[in-house]
Amino acid sequence: MKIALVGIGKIAVDQHVPAIAGSTDWDLAATVSRHGKVDGIEAFTDLGAMLDARSDIRVVSLCLPPVPRFDYAMQALKAGRHVMLEKPPGATIAECHALEAAARRAGLSIYATWHSRHADMVAAAKEWLAGTALRALTVTWKEDVRRWHPGQAWIWEPGGLGVFDPGINALSIVTEILPDDIHVSEAELDIPENCQTPIGARIAFHHPGGARIGAVFDWRQDGDQTWEIEAQTDVGTLRLCEGGAVMEVDGIRTGDAAPLDGEYPRLYARMAQLVRKGEIDMDLRPMTLATDALALGRRIPTDTFHD
Amino acid sequence: MKIALVGIGKIAVDQHVPAIAGSTDWDLAATVSRHGKVDGIEAFTDLGAMLDARSDIRVVSLCLPPVPRFDYAMQALKAGRHVMLEKPPGATIAECHALEAAARRAGLSIYATWHSRHADMVAAAKEWLAGTALRALTVTWKEDVRRWHPGQAWIWEPGGLGVFDPGINALSIVTEILPDDIHVSEAELDIPENCQTPIGARIAFHHPGGARIGAVFDWRQDGDQTWEIEAQTDVGTLRLCEGGAVMEVDGIRTGDAAPLDGEYPRLYARMAQLVRKGEIDMDLRPMTLATDALALGRRIPTDTFHD
Numbered sequence: 001m002k003i004a005l006v007g008i009g010k011i012a013v014d015q016h017v018p019a020i021a022g023s024t025d026w027d028l029a030a031t032v033s034r035h036g037k038v039d040g041i042e043a044f045t046d047l048g049a050m051l052d053a054r055s056d057i058r059v060v061s062l063c064l065p066p067v068p069r070f071d072y073a074m075q076a077l078k079a080g081r082h083v084m085l086e087k088p089p090g091a092t093i094a095e096c097h098a099l100e101a102a103a104r105r106a107g108l109s110i111y112a113t114w115h116s117r118h119a120d121m122v123a124a125a126k127e128w129l130a131g132t133a134l135r136a137l138t139v140t141w142k143e144d145v146r147r148w149h150p151g152q153a154w155i156w157e158p159g160g161l162g163v164f165d166p167g168i169n170a171l172s173i174v175t176e177i178l179p180d181d182i183h184v185s186e187a188e189l190d191i192p193e194n195c196q197t198p199i200g201a202r203i204a205f206h207h208p209g210g211a212r213i214g215a216v217f218d219w220r221q222d223g224d225q226t227w228e229i230e231a232q233t234d235v236g237t238l239r240l241c242e243g244g245a246v247m248e249v250d251g252i253r254t255g256d257a258a259p260l261d262g263e264y265p266r267l268y269a270r271m272a273q274l275v276r277k278g279e280i281d282m283d284l285r286p287m288t289l290a291t292d293a294l295a296l297g298r299r300i301p302t303d304t305f306h307d
Numbered sequence: 308m309k310i311a312l313v314g315i316g317k318i319a320v321d322q323h324v325p326a327i328a329g330s331t332d333w334d335l336a337a338t339v340s341r342h343g344k345v346d347g348i349e350a351f352t353d354l355g356a357m358l359d360a361r362s363d364i365r366v367v368s369l370c371l372p373p374v375p376r377f378d379y380a381m382q383a384l385k386a387g388r389h390v391m392l393e394k395p396p397g398a399t400i401a402e403c404h405a406l407e408a409a410a411r412r413a414g415l416s417i418y419a420t421w422h423s424r425h426a427d428m429v430a431a432a433k434e435w436l437a438g439t440a441l442r443a444l445t446v447t448w449k450e451d452v453r454r455w456h457p458g459q460a461w462i463w464e465p466g467g468l469g470v471f472d473p474g475i476n477a478l479s480i481v482t483e484i485l486p487d488d489i490h491v492s493e494a495e496l497d498i499p500e501n502c503q504t505p506i507g508a509r510i511a512f513h514h515p516g517g518a519r520i521g522a523v524f525d526w527r528q529d530g531d532q533t534w535e536i537e538a539q540t541d542v543g544t545l546r547l548c549e550g551g552a553v554m555e556v557d558g559i560r561t562g563d564a565a566p567l568d569g570e571y572p573r574l575y576a577r578m579a580q581l582v583r584k585g586e587i588d589m590d591l592r593p594m595t596l597a598t599d600a601l602a603l604g605r606r607i608p609t610d611t612f613h614d
Contacts, residue, residue: 070490070513091603092490092491092595092599092602092603093400093595093598093599094488094489094490094491094592094595094596094599095490095513097488097490097595098488098490098515101488158493158494158603158604158605159603181401181404181405181408182401183377183399183401183402183404183405184399184401186465187465196605196606206377206402208405285401288399288400288401288404289401290602291400291598291599291602292399292400292401292598292602294601294602295399295597295598295599295601295602296398296399296465296466297465298465298503299503299606
């Protein structure tokens with residue numbers, strides 16, 4: 001199936017292009033980007049021009065930042081194309097509902113991807129937790145923003161999510177592996193004085209079974225980077241490390257990796273499946289938790305940030 | 308049907324108690340409140356004690372502030388009671404989903420009330436707009452917080468909504484009367500330096516038909532209080548004034564008032580209907596728009612607020 005990639009920035013070049021190139025399902029047939037291109041692939045600078053010129057391309061994958069994404073997604077749906085969305089699927093909950101409703105009306109597939117859910121050991125962790133009683137869960141997501149988001153000014157602007165841009169990856173794993181839904185009960189957000197979005201966050205969640213659930217997100221981490229989820233249960237302690245790539249039970253590495261090699265190849269395999277079956281996958285739970293935390297959180301001014 | 312009222316504050320005394328007293332459907336059988344009471348009605352200070360003692364009361368109406376409401380609502384649902392929620396139905400979107408899921412599992416009714424939707428002319432305005440093409444819609448919601456919320460410190464704390472506490476009433480009307488769903492595209496929030504929630508807000512919305520939609524909420528209004536929605540259409544201009552009590556088309560008062568007298572009597576009539584039919588009414592669209600605006604909005608520091 002032919003696919004067009006819209007928004008040729010860091011994530012497209014690092015992840016989407018190789019995942020499409022390595023897939024037997026997909027053929028990268030065009031790109032749309034103001035500045036970026038992919039060698040040997042027809043390049044457009046305007047989505048409307050691509051949709052008009054290439055009626056043979058039935059699927060569009062959007063990897064732009066969240067704020068402009070809605071207009072592009074709606075334009076593609078109105079032109080009868082299936083749509084795949086980088087995370088988060090939009091800048092607001094209501095616009096994601098509108099996209100889902102539009103896709104449903106038109107009989108098109110739409111996929112809100114959460115790449116971290118497809119890290120190697122997430123499926124194994126979900127299976128392991130299914131048979132346990134949860135007592136506590138702690139998310140520690142600490143990285144250096146200067147290393148992972150150099151010069152990306154939009155992350156500090158309204159809708160840019162701040163530290164919830166990586167944090168939502170953790171939330172996507174937690175909502176995937178826990179059998180029960182959780183919700184934000186309290187949050188503290190550290191907001192640099194020259195920014196609109198948090199550089200750090202501490203969140204407490206309500207769990208229906210009374211488990212203590214908390215998350216710490218921090219973008220000011222020098223040295224070792226930490227992306228870990230630890231779940232204490234009645235039968236032992238599960239640790240998902242390295243963003244879901246490694247699983248330990250009571251300190252011992254275990255679990256079988258999900259099939260296929262890598263998060264983005266798994267996303268594109270799933271999109272192929274959705275298009276073939278005419279289905280929609282629009283799980284907004286990670287985004288709802290992030291939006292709730294941003295709306296409800298206590299904002300604490302902190303040091304000015306300079307890239 | 309016997310009903311218990313939980314949270315005996317200003318809104319309970321001003322609106323809920325008279326609406327229940329004037330209804331042929333309902334009998335106020337108990338109250339639960341730390342401090343408040345209603346003359347002649349059995350008073351509890353603890354919800355659990357009331358639920359244990361009064362198994363004859365099958366319906367609970369909650370008028371506490373949004374942050375503590377979830378725990379009370381879930382406790383009532385777990386005890387097999389139908390639940391009616393003052394607006395907004397909770398402090399987060401995710402907790403409202405959890406309440407709806409719990410009610411559904413237990414076969415109970417739950418009703419997220421939006422009292423302003425039951426203002427006299429809202430139904431007539433909805434009917435009038437149904438046959439038109441919308442060009443623009445402007446919400447102007449300006450009131451004096453000192454007059455309407457004296458001493459209510461919780462409105463300035465996380466989850467207290469600030470000026471979205473009245474503003475969500477406007478959003479509840481807009482989402483009711485417009486045939487199409489809208490979403491927040493941009494927002495500016497004026498945050499007093501000693502508060503966590505906005506005292507003023509300017510919001511731009513996306514409309515699927517391209518109509519220009521904006522809202523101005525302000526809690527710093529001296530003199531005349533304004534709660535107006537103006538809709539410009541292909542066949543004329545509709546104005547809903549006084550919070551939905553008065554409707555004008557091209558400057559001329561028109562429309563027939565909804566049946567029953569008053570917003571809260573209509574809410575309690577609707578709740579009686581839901582319980583009899585075993586139905587759920589949990590429309591979260593007003594809250595989604597408010598949460599999206601609070602999460603996405605650009606925060607602008609403004610003067611310290613003193614009650």
